[in-house]
Amino acid sequence: MVTDSPHNSSITIAEKAAHKRVRALGVDLGAMDAVANIFRAANSIRNKAERDLLAQHGLSFTGFTVLWVLWVWGPRESHQLAEESSVSKSTLTGIVKTLHTLKLVERKSHPSDGRRLIIAPTQKTLHLMEELFPKFNELEKEVTKGLTKKEKSGLIKKLRTILHTLEG
Amino acid sequence: MVTDSPHNSSITIAEKAAHKRVRALGVDLGAMDAVANIFRAANSIRNKAERDLLAQHGLSFTGFTVLWVLWVWGPRESHQLAEESSVSKSTLTGIVKTLHTLKLVERKSHPSDGRRLIIAPTQKTLHLMEELFPKFNELEKEVTKGLTKKEKSGLIKKLRTILHTLEG
DNA sequence: ATGATATCGTTCGGAGCCTAATGAAATCAA
DNA sequence: TTGATTTCATTAGGCTCCGAACGATATCAT
Numbered sequence: 001m002v003t004d005s006p007h008n009s010s011i012t013i014a015e016k017a018a019h020k021r022v023r024a025l026g027v028d029l030g031a032m033d034a035v036a037n038i039f040r041a042a043n044s045i046r047n048k049a050e051r052d053l054l055a056q057h058g059l060s061f062t063g064f065t066v067l068w069v070l071w072v073w074g075p076r077e078s079h080q081l082a083e084e085s086s087v088s089k090s091t092l093t094g095i096v097k098t099l100h101t102l103k104l105v106e107r108k109s110h111p112s113d114g115r116r117l118i119i120a121p122t123q124k125t126l127h128l129m130e131e132l133f134p135k136f137n138e139l140e141k142e143v144t145k146g147l148t149k150k151e152k153s154g155l156i157k158k159l160r161t162i163l164h165t166l167e168g
Numbered sequence: 169m170v171t172d173s174p175h176n177s178s179i180t181i182a183e184k185a186a187h188k189r190v191r192a193l194g195v196d197l198g199a200m201d202a203v204a205n206i207f208r209a210a211n212s213i214r215n216k217a218e219r220d221l222l223a224q225h226g227l228s229f230t231g232f233t234v235l236w237v238l239w240v241w242g243p244r245e246s247h248q249l250a251e252e253s254s255v256s257k258s259t260l261t262g263i264v265k266t267l268h269t270l271k272l273v274e275r276k277s278h279p280s281d282g283r284r285l286i287i288a289p290t291q292k293t294l295h296l297m298e299e300l301f302p303k304f305n306e307l308e309k310e311v312t313k314g315l316t317k318k319e320k321s322g323l324i325k326k327l328r329t330i331l332h333t334l335e336g
Numbered sequence: 337a338t339g340a341t342a343t344c345g346t347t348c349g350g351a352g353c354c355t356a357a358t359g360a361a362a363t364c365a366a
Numbered sequence: 367t368t369g370a371t372t373t374c375a376t377t378a379g380g381c382t383c384c385g386a387a388c389g390a391t392a393t394c395a396t
Contacts, residue, residue: 009328014240014252021240022301030320031308035213037327042210043254044334045203050354060382072182072189078345084182086211091383093346098381115344115391133190140199146329152198155326159205160177161314166212218384228384230352246375259353261376266351283361283374337396344391351383358377365370 038159045143053135057128058102062087064132066095067104067121071129075120077110104128177314206327213311221303225296226270230255232300234263235272235289239297243276243288272296 015036019029050061059067062085069084070076076084082092096119099105104125110116144152183204187197214229222232230253237252238244244252250260264287267273272293278284289297312320 009325009332012328018240022305025298025302025305027302027305028309030317030324031312032305033324034312034315034320034327035308037324037331038206038210038213040254041327041330041334042206044331045206048334062382072186079343086208087382088384089345090347090385094382110344113344113392117345130193134193134195137190137193137195137200140203141196143330143333144199144202146333147202147326149198151326151329152202154322156198156201156205157177158315158319158323159202159209160180161319162209162311163205163212164177165311165314166209166216223385228352255352256354257375258355258377262352278374281362281374285375340393340395342391342393345389347388348386350385353382354380356378359375361372361374363370363372366368 038162045139048143049136049139053132053139057132060095060098062091063095063099064136066092066099067125067129068133070105070119070121070125071133075108075118078117078119081119206330213307216311217304217307221300221307225300228263228266230259231263231267232304234260234267235293235297236301238273238287238289238293239301243286245278246285246287249287 015033018032018036022029022032046061049064054061054064066081066085066087069081073084078092078096079089082089085092085095087095096105096107100107104122106120106122108118108120110118147155183201186200186204190197190200217232218229222229227235234249234253234255237249241252246260246264247257250257253260253263255263264273264275268275272290274288274290276286276288278286315323
């Protein structure tokens with residue numbers, strides 16, 4: 001009898017097929033699986049959050065991310081907000097427009113530089129995030145419930161290492 | 169004097185600000201940071217791949233993913249292809265259209281069921297992937313170079329655990 | 337001062353991405 | 367056999383998302 005590991009993190013059929021395909025090419029399978037699984041996890045979590053939590057508030061995942069950044073940091077200049085939200089400036093223009101019609105952000109002009117724009121959360125945003133963020137964190141707990149606290153720390157550390165490599 | 173850890177996986181300023189914001193709300197910071205870093209890593213890697221590798225071939229990341237699935241599995245029915253590429257069927261219709269104009273896929277009708285559609289890679293795709301995939305794997309090696317082989321295995325295992333929780 | 341350059345945000349065109357509605361083909365029921 | 371149901375892919379409509387081009391503002395050089 002074959003026994004499952006306690007957390008069932010065994011290789012998938014898709015991964016086996018991929019290994020077979022590239023076996024002759026001398027590739028680094030560890031690097032390949034690491035990157036592939038980062039994408040799979042991000043996709044799945046994003047879809048779940050949009051479906052189970054954000055859709056009912058009319059928010060996209062990106063919209064939620066922008067709101068989160070504003071909630072954490074307070075009013076920001078738009079280029080900072082784009083940077084910290086991981087979207088381009090042109091994307092942010094559209095997001096801010098949508099959030100503005102939802103009365104979740106205000107646009108303020110910069111006091112000394114007419115080119116710059118300051119985006120600020122509204123009271124409505126603060127109330128919304130106080131309601132929404134704990135629910136989002138419940139979802140985060142749910143998806144990571146198969147990992148111990150220590151394992152989560154290990155995961156975070158490794159992902160930070162990758163990010164540091166990318167930004168270096 | 170403060171010494172960096174060898175891989176520099178220390179907490180970022182953004183994470184510190186986030187912790188400060190949610191400190192009073194009794195959230196699970198480990199779950200929060202784990203999920204946030206999965207998104208950060210996925211975004212960064214995707215952007216790098218699009219910018220450094222895929223753009224010059226006129227491919228989007230999703231287009232590349234679809235091509236990869238076709239390369240690994242061979243011709244697939246479109247609903248399987250959508251499933252394995254993590255996109256909806258209607259999205260796949262558009263992607264296939266784009267790939268078709270690039271002469272990278274063929275549409276074949278199912279021999280016994282006129283509703284079904286089979287998507288097949290072309291010779292051009294096979295040549296392209298033989299050139300492109302090793303480069304993509306180089307990129308995967310590059311972004312994970314801060315991790316040992318053992319650390320990569322640990323990362324993969326933890327991500328699979330999350331995926332299993334999501335699919336369970 | 338004033339022309340060139342740099343730096344902002346926005347617009348534009350096009351692809352990706354979703355759900356809901358639609359259309360085409362197969363199957364089932366009576 | 368034929369009408370209803372199921373099961374496919376596509377279309378329609380609306381955001382999201384990007385890079386490139388654009389106008390507006392600020393700064394720099396002379």
